[in-house]
Amino acid sequence: MPDIFINYRTGDCEHAAVAIEQNLSARFGRERVFRASKSIRPGENYRTGLSTASSSARVLLVLIGPKWLDARDRDGNRALSNKDDWTRKEILNAMRGGARIIPILCGRKLPRLVAADLPRALASLADLQSLTYDTGSAEAGLDRIATELIDLVPGLVDRTAKASSTDAVHYTNGGPVNGNIVQLRDMSGGSITNTAFNGPTGPVSTDGGDQHISYGDGATHITGKNTGGIRHKFGSKRERGEHR
CATH class of the missing domain: 3.40.50.10140 (Toll/interleukin-1 receptor homology (TIR) domain)
Known part of the structure; x- marks a missing residue:
């Protein structure tokens, strides 16, 4: 009824x-x-x-x-x-x-x-x-x-209500997350500058300077505005108990 x-x-x-x-x-x-x-x-x-x-x-x-x-x-x-x-x-x-x-x-x-x-x-x-x-x-x-x-009235749902806006940045991680994660939403236009992620694999920066991702063999080095040379470093001695 x-x-x-x-x-x-x-x-x-x-x-x-x-x-x-x-x-x-x-x-x-x-x-x-x-x-x-x-x-x-x-x-x-x-x-x-x-x-x-x-x-x-x-x-x-x-x-x-x-x-x-x-x-x-x-x-x-x-x-x-x-x-x-x-x-x-x-x-x-x-x-x-x-x-x-x-x-x-x-x-x-x-x-x-x-x-x-x-x-x-x-x-x-x-x-x-x-x-x-x-x-x-x-x-x-x-x-x-x-x-x-x-x-x-319990159970009444407004079917015409606008869905809540989704986050502009989504993170998916198959395992445990270490360190801090900052989630951004409702971002349009503009730019992101001087953002650094200091997780377990070393610092990652979005600033205009050199980009460094350093972790064991195969470390990546990107110079300048991501238009310079890319260097991979191999041959580092692994610490005991370290796994890829």
């Missing part, structure tokens, strides 16, 4: 509901985010679908726009006070199922809910910390919602 249920009222926050659902579906997978017109397929019982999904969701996002509180039903009564109102029933189903309820205020200047303005069954919504989604800063709002959901 979906982890995240998008709760909204027809005629209020519909565009926000689509934008938030599509963004979260792209990040976490379509199967993990429920929005009625997307998730209930033709021929399926919508009452069963809404009841099951809202009762089993881990998080229910209550999208609240300027018309949410005062919307009217067919008889002219306030919709939220109607026990058959689906926006109301989905919220209550999620509460009974133990879901985390997060109000999403769809508008920068939209005020927080006040308990006295709500039906008694929904009064606790006024005490819940809310998030804001505003079309003027939609990307920031979507990022904030996704970040909070990742922290709140």
Whole structure:
């Protein structure tokens, strides 16, 4: 079943509901985010679908726009006070199922809910910390919602997150490493100067001077900027117990 249920009222926050659902579906997978017109397929019982999904969701996002509180039903009564109102029933189903309820205020200047303005069954919504989604800063709002959901819902992974940059220099050593290794990353352009590696095989330098690699028979000497002569030294007497 979906982890995240998008709760909204027809005629209020519909565009926000689509934008938030599509963004979260792209990040976490379509199967993990429920929005009625997307998730209930033709021929399926919508009452069963809404009841099951809202009762089993881990998080229910209550999208609240300027018309949410005062919307009217067919008889002219306030919709939220109607026990058959689906926006109301989905919220209550999620509460009974133990879901985390997060109000999403769809508008920068939209005020927080006040308990006295709500039906008694929904009064606790006024005490819940809310998030804001505003079309003027939609990307920031979507990022904030996704970040909070990742922290709140175990197993959610943002598939659109950029992979961390890889190190610019990689070292592979088949055996134990002796001495210090300095690993460089995120390097582009420029140059490396005056770097020395003082490992067990003698000093290696990247400075502009002579390059010396000295270790037993076959020591290598490179003069100047690696354009001079190369000399190999053979015939040195090995110390006892030394192996190649």
